[in-house]
Amino acid sequence: MYGTNYSRQYETEHNVIDKSTARKSDPSIISAVSSNLSSLRLSEMSSSGASATPDWMTSNHHVEFDIIDSLDYDDVDDGLIDQEMMHQKRESIIKELHNSEKMYIKNVLEVLRDSYILPLRKSAKQPSYGFLGMKKPPCTERETNWLFCNFEDIIRIHQEILTSLEERLAIWGPTQIMSDVVLTWFPKIQEAYHVYFDNYSIMVTTVERLNRYPPFKKFSESVEKGLTKEKTLLHLLTTPVSCIPRYGKLLSALADSTYSLHPDYAGLMQCKQRVEQLFEEFKMRIAEAKNIDQVYEIHTTMTDQPFGIRAERRLYLQGDFIQITKSNTQEERTYFLFSDMLVYVRRKQNSLQYKGHIQLERAKIRLLPKDEVNEEGYCIEIISSFQGVDSLNTTFMASPTVHIMKLPSKAEQMKWKACLENSVSHIEQLTMQSRLQTSNSSKLTPPGSIRKQGTTISNESSKSVSLS
DSSP states (O other): OHHHHHHHHHHHHHHHHHHHHHTTTOHHHHHHHHHHHHHHHHHHHHHHTOOSOOGGGSTTOOOOOOOOOSOOOTTSOHHHHHHHHHHHHHHHHHHHHHHHHHHHIIIIIHHHIIIIIHHHHHHHHSSSOOGGGOSSOSSOHHHHHHHHTTHHHHHHHHHHHHHHHHHHHHTOOTTOOOHHHHTTHHHHHHHHHHHHHHTHHHHHHHHHHHTTSHHHHHHHHHHHTTSOTTOOHHHHHHGGGGHHHHHHHHHHHHHHTSOTTSTTHHHHHHHHHHHHHHHHHHHHHHHHHHHHHHHHHHHHHEESOSOOOOTTOOEEEEEEEEEEOTTSOEEEEEEEEESSEEEEEEEOSSSEEEEEEEEOTTOEEEEEOHHHHTOSSEEEEEEESOOOOOTTSOOOOOOOEEEEEEESSHHHHHHHHHHHHHHHHHHHHHHHHHHHHHHHHHHHSOTTOOOOOSEEEOSSOTTOEEEO
16 A cells, blocks of 8 residues: 555656656647646546545645634724723713702702792792691791892702703713813802802701791691601701812812813813812811701700800810719710800700700819819819800800819810810900990991891892891
């Protein structure tokens, strides 16, 4: 078998050599050689019983093909992928800004307008009010202005912001500009929210006072039946406090998610700088609003207190300490140092039981040596020049009172002493300013004229509400 194949291979190679040699001489020889080769191949196939399959298709011969067995992305520009991802992130932030603005208007501002502002304004203008059989209106027109100050302006501004967002989203694309629209928001927001924060304390204290007025309480309860639990009047009124921080977060994220070669990059960086400045401008006012909320929460949680909440009251310190009584007994107390008084209570499960308070006007503060109280610890003595009740903003004179509070450390003792003294000093300054203003007012008032004292409101607009 091997000899036969070898001889045939030799003959084939010999004939091929002859063919190449004959190419130069006689075409008939080439034709004859070709015919001999074809006959030889056919005879080999028939004698061996093999199929007519060519040799290059059998397993003895392998031909390599370039088969793609993996995906190679080396030819894809990484910069294009980054830009596409940033575009998707930009679009998601814009949609979040749009959705949050829409929910703010729908769930807060419009509920406040339709459920409270419009009905209360309507009832205040009518001589009698027949809602649920009530004969008296829930509140007066002046109290309505104290409650809602410039909320109509705030609603209008945010509706304009939402419209501008929707118009720009309707033509949104990878290179769409947004900063030109956003920059028009800031002057309106700045003006409206300064008015809002100016009247924040009056708004909260008016809610507290009206909640103790039966006609208003009945009206408020009837409205809240159709709303969710968190949508109380106070919640709706205080929600705008978080508006500017929300803009700061989303607009800063939008600027940071914009590619440096994007046509809106410079404009959005300007928006980011502007919203950061706006947040810094309102940061102290937001903190003060949260302090007012704390004062309101403490007051509404307290029971049996003989005083009401006041617009100018702020919370300075709070802590759990020991009261040393006249009989030298010790009682656990929770102390709240407000801007005008020191209140001490006993904690219960869900409330604060009022135990007493000390007016800080002209109060004397001193540290007590241990030998005076025969106690281990750090004590502060507070001597009030008078004791009073301010439920009607009126003080009743009484004999001086002495209160001793025991603190756990020297650091706490010095901190509370310093804050108490600062509070007393601040009250004295306010008293002197008030007396000076009263003196100047009496000099400028012409004889026979009548100047009404108390809470006043501008007749020109409900935007400016202040306590005189």
